[in-house]
Amino acid sequence: GNSVTQMEGPVTLSEEAFLTINCTYTATGYPSLFWYVQYPGEGLQLLLKATKADDKGSNKGFEATYRKETTSFHLEKGSVQVSDSAVYFCALTNSGGSNYKLTFGKGTLLTVNP
């Protein structure tokens, strides 16, 4: 079955530091890949996505590239802010008949200190 593995947290950074959160996946076919963000006390919201190999998703200074050869979708940001403190989830959808279901990683808590 499908699975998503992301680096365990928590991750603590100083403001303006570089961020990488690793995500690798196991899936059949050609899944779509997502990063969701959950701010404290809120539901999840889509941060970025990529639907095919070599696609780069980007939003709010965050980027991730769909690497089929390494089955990875690592999240990066060049300069984090205190407001980026949140839990980040990597996720994928199946390809084919049941591609409306999301499989999530366990989440990575990011804390950014001023």
Place this chain on the structure above:
Amino acid sequence: NAGVTQTPKFRILKIGQSMTLQCTQDMNHNYMYWYRQDPGMGLKLIYYSVGAGITDKGEVPNGYNVSRSTTEDFPLRLELAAPSQTSVYFCASSPLEGGEQFFGPGTRLTVL
């Protein structure tokens, strides 16, 4: 446009009690989902629906029931609450297959 709304925000139940978690979306999405989020465990799919009148089990359906009589509403029913159902519950909707899911703010449920 309210998006996905959930009620209540918090609830404490005693073992064996029942309750319904409400979920409504105003985006005319066909697909709706219920997840539970346990600490350090990501989200697990409980039930989902691909349209009014059609529901199916996800990964962890035991102890829950759902119905989908309208496009807008997708309530989740707990019949006999157990401590293992202590969790945060999220409802989500999506306009199409494989697309972005829009999440509600969640319901924090404690069973004592």
